[in-house]
Amino acid sequence: MVKSGGDTAVEVRNLVRAYRGRKGELIKANDGVTFSVPRGQVFGLFGTNGAGKTTLVLQLLGLLRPTSGWVRVNGIDVLRDPEMAKSTMGFLPQTALSMKMLEVRRALHYTGRLRGQSETDARRQTDELIEELSLGPYADRQVGRLSGGLTRLVNFGMTMMGRPEMIVLDEPTNELDPHNRRQIWDIIERRSALEGTTIVLVTHNVLEAEKAVHRVAVMHGGRITAMGTPGELKEQMGAQARLELFVREGDSLTEEEIARLSTVGQVSQGNRSGSYLIAAEPDRMQALLHVLVSDVGVGRVDDFRFARPTLEDVYLSLNLKQDADTPAANGQVTTEAKRGAQDPEALPSASDPAPESAEMAPAVAGSDRRLTTVPLPRELALPAPGPPASHRTRTRALPVLARPETAVETAAESAADPAPEPVLELVPKSAPTPTSVPDPASAPAPAKPTGPRSGKHRRVRVRLPFRARLARFGTSFKYLWFEHMLNIRTTWHIHMVFGIVMPLAMVFGFSRIGSGLTDNQSLYYIASGSGVFTIAALGTSAIAQRMGDIKAEGLMLYYASLPISKVAFVTAFIASRLLLIAPGLVTSLVSVRLMYDLQLTLSPLLLIVYPVTTLPLAAMGLVIGSLIDRTELIALVANVLNFILLLGAPLIIPSQALPLPLRALSYVMPTTYGADAIRRSVSDTVDTTFAIDIGVLAVMTVLALGLANRMLRWRAG
Numbered sequence: 001m002v003k004s005g006g007d008t009a010v011e012v013r014n015l016v017r018a019y020r021g022r023k024g025e026l027i028k029a030n031d032g033v034t035f036s037v038p039r040g041q042v043f044g045l046f047g048t049n050g051a052g053k054t055t056l057v058l059q060l061l062g063l064l065r066p067t068s069g070w071v072r073v074n075g076i077d078v079l080r081d082p083e084m085a086k087s088t089m090g091f092l093p094q095t096a097l098s099m100k101m102l103e104v105r106r107a108l109h110y111t112g113r114l115r116g117q118s119e120t121d122a123r124r125q126t127d128e129l130i131e132e133l134s135l136g137p138y139a140d141r142q143v144g145r146l147s148g149g150l151t152r153l154v155n156f157g158m159t160m161m162g163r164p165e166m167i168v169l170d171e172p173t174n175e176l177d178p179h180n181r182r183q184i185w186d187i188i189e190r191r192s193a194l195e196g197t198t199i200v201l202v203t204h205n206v207l208e209a210e211k212a213v214h215r216v217a218v219m220h221g222g223r224i225t226a227m228g229t230p231g232e233l234k235e236q237m238g239a240q241a242r243l244e245l246f247v248r249e250g251d252s253l254t255e256e257e258i259a260r261l262s263t264v265g266q267v268s269q270g271n272r273s274g275s276y277l278i279a280a281e282p283d284r285m286q287a288l289l290h291v292l293v294s295d296v297g298v299g300r301v302d303d304f305r306f307a308r309p310t311l312e313d314v315y316l317s318l319n320l321k322q323d324a325d326t327p328a329a330n331g332q333v334t335t336e337a338k339r340g341a342q343d344p345e346a347l348p349s350a351s352d353p354a355p356e357s358a359e360m361a362p363a364v365a366g367s368d369r370r371l372t373t374v375p376l377p378r379e380l381a382l383p384a385p386g387p388p389a390s391h392r393t394r395t396r397a398l399p400v401l402a403r404p405e406t407a408v409e410t411a412a413e414s415a416a417d418p419a420p421e422p423v424l425e426l427v428p429k430s431a432p433t434p435t436s437v438p439d440p441a442s443a444p445a446p447a448k449p450t451g452p453r454s455g456k457h458r459r460v461r462v463r464l465p466f467r468a469r470l471a472r473f474g475t476s477f478k479y480l481w482f483e484h485m486l487n488i489r490t491t492w493h494i495h496m497v498f499g500i501v502m503p504l505a506m507v508f509g510f511s512r513i514g515s516g517l518t519d520n521q522s523l524y525y526i527a528s529g530s531g532v533f534t535i536a537a538l539g540t541s542a543i544a545q546r547m548g549d550i551k552a553e554g555l556m557l558y559y560a561s562l563p564i565s566k567v568a569f570v571t572a573f574i575a576s577r578l579l580l581i582a583p584g585l586v587t588s589l590v591s592v593r594l595m596y597d598l599q600l601t602l603s604p605l606l607l608i609v610y611p612v613t614t615l616p617l618a619a620m621g622l623v624i625g626s627l628i629d630r631t632e633l634i635a636l637v638a639n640v641l642n643f644i645l646l647l648g649a650p651l652i653i654p655s656q657a658l659p660l661p662l663r664a665l666s667y668v669m670p671t672t673y674g675a676d677a678i679r680r681s682v683s684d685t686v687d688t689t690f691a692i693d694i695g696v697l698a699v700m701t702v703l704a705l706g707l708a709n710r711m712l713r714w715r716a717g
């Protein structure tokens with residue numbers, strides 16, 4: 001595989017994503033994030049809920065525009081050329097992926113094709129992944145009918161399709177059993193070691209991830225507060241050892257016993273009742289054992305073991321400190337007055353030189369590691385090596401019961417030291433130099449972002465040649481259309497029955513009104529009106545509701561993360577639905593022909609009338625589904641709209657016979673022009689009015705599709 005963009009897979013510089021809160025406060029989901037990831041590394045991104053991980057990941061994927069700063073992935077400026085950047089990345093979101101109505105084999109194959117793989121390569125990799133993930137017995141079963149764990153495994157495989165240079169995994173082992181979790185970690189390690197795939201891994205499963213990750217960044221309040229290899233981060237804890245103690249079932253330590261143990265180490269509650277963790281310097285372990293035997297008594301101990309701190313311990317100790325030091329950490333909500341924060345519009349632009357503090361320090365000569373420092377404000381920096389968390393703090397996971405009397409650090413002491421503590425980033429010598437953060441002077445000028453309220457980034461798209469774009473569009477359209485068609489394979493007959501029964505009932509019912517509207521003129525009106533109403537009812541509502549479902553299932557971001565265009569997505573989506581609603585028009589015409597022997601001219605012009613009538617209606621459905629978030633509200637709005645459309649498309653009376661308000665309404669409704677155009681093409685009265693109908697419908701189609709395109713959010717923001 002030809003790798004793009006040198007030895008560095010990810011370069012992120014001064015990334016800020018700010019939101020305005022309801023009360024005008026500034027919410028910084030990301031706040032000056034700077035880091036780089038060498039190619040082929042497994043990079044773990046840890047942090048508490050709301051730390052800013054998802055925001056960062058979405059910006060890496062080009063799905064969320066930063067307020068300021070810039071991101072380059074695999075050598076591609078993500079802001080300038082998101083489409084190109086996407087083609088080098090695979091993404092496994094926390095939520096489900098699409099293709100769940102497809103069989104496993106098809107889901108993998110189609111994903112490969114959508115990611116730009118050739119037919120042969122997509123088939124070959126599908127077979128390889130089915131083998132590697134032990135999915136053989138399920139290859140021909142529908143993804144949506146598999147267990148949650150197996151579905152996750154298939155989704156993981158889909159992320160690998162197309163052999164992307166980098167994959168971003170958001171909680172990849174969620175819902176998996178221990179065996180499958182092990183398999184995923186093995187694959188992650190293999191991909192990185194053998195194929196040089198860069199992996200950005202967001203997980204709360206720190207304990208398991210420790211074995212797979214090369215480097216880790218811990219986030220808190222939108223910032224990276226610690227970064228390094230697991231070994232380096234563990235060194236931050238000092239050379240501490242810990243004793244895990246389990247007292248007999250139903251028993252617990254008394255306050256006096258905890259106090260005695262605390263003279264030697266820091267005592268915390270374990271994960272279950274009756275379990276305790278005692279952290280102490282290794283040379284204090286003998287004293288600890290002595291206290292355990294003499295003060296607690298061997299008879300009360302069920303089990304105990306010595307252990308070195310894990311990455312999870314480091315992570316918890318960081319959270320412990322940060323929770324204490326930054327009470328409003330989540331989302332880093334600050335008011336301008338309090339923090340002197342800038343309005344997002346005035347935040348530094350990506351082209352501004354990086355502040356001094358973000359520059360990487362030169363390598364330390366003679367060291368087996370190069371030491372780089374990224375100074376951060378004191379309240380967010382790592383604790384210095386030595387005794388861990390302060391006695392002021394209590395962790396949610398492991399409440400500190402008491403800490404060693406010998407290592408008391410007061411809040412006053414720490415506050416008295418004004419020197420900023422640096423976050424240490426220790427990079428092994430074998431890794432590429434951290435100078436991968438480019439010199440702003442030599443770096444290509446990034447898009448100049450502005451504040452979230454003020455508008456848009458200046459984006460210069462790097463365009464593929466027209467033929468290549470056309471070929472990409474064709475493949476995307478084909479496989480998305482297949483996906484949509486296969487999605488409706490279990491429900492198509494319901495649509496069909498509805499599409500036949502509804503116009504049949506309308507034709508029958510209207511022709512029986514009063515003494516019977518069976519004259520030719522009335523029957524032409526009834527046939528065309530029933531056809532258009534069926535198209536509106538089935539098209540607009542079904543499209544709006546399906547769009548609502550896609551959003552509710554969180555699939556929109558996944559589609560947007562694929563290297564496909566929004567146009568390909570929308571056209572394939574609408575095209576698949578148009579086929580479903582076509583019978584509505586045909587049935588209304590056929591029924592008047594059969595019931596009343598009405599002469600119809602099946603003009604080829606119908607081939608123009610049908611799409612120009614259905615497209616604005618479909619686009620309306622798309623707008624409703626995109627604008628409204630609640631699926632039940634979507635159904636309500638779509639149905640109310642259908643009634644309004646019905647008023648505007650007179651079924652049995654010419655619009656001239658309508659009262660003025662309804663006539664005025666009919667002039668702005670596509671259904672009116674559609675019904676008129678259908679009537680004229682089947683009754684052989686094609687004239688200038690028909691041309692006007694088609695013209696108005698064409699304009700409405702363009703406007704409605706343009707509006708739908710604007711309303712459909714292809715990015716998170």
Ligand SMILES: Nc1ncnc2c1ncn2[C@@H]1O[C@H](COP(=O)(O)OP(=O)(O)OP(=O)(O)O)[C@@H](O)[C@H]1O
Nearest residue numbers: 019027029048049050051052053054055056330331
């Ligand atoms: N659209 C938005 N408007 C306002 N605030 C937002 C928006 N999106 C994110 N935030 C805030 O930004 C902060 C970071 O959110 P983010 O989703 O990135 O955190 P996270 O680390 O991924 O959390 P989790 O582990 O729970 O998924 C949160 O406090 C969140 O409330």
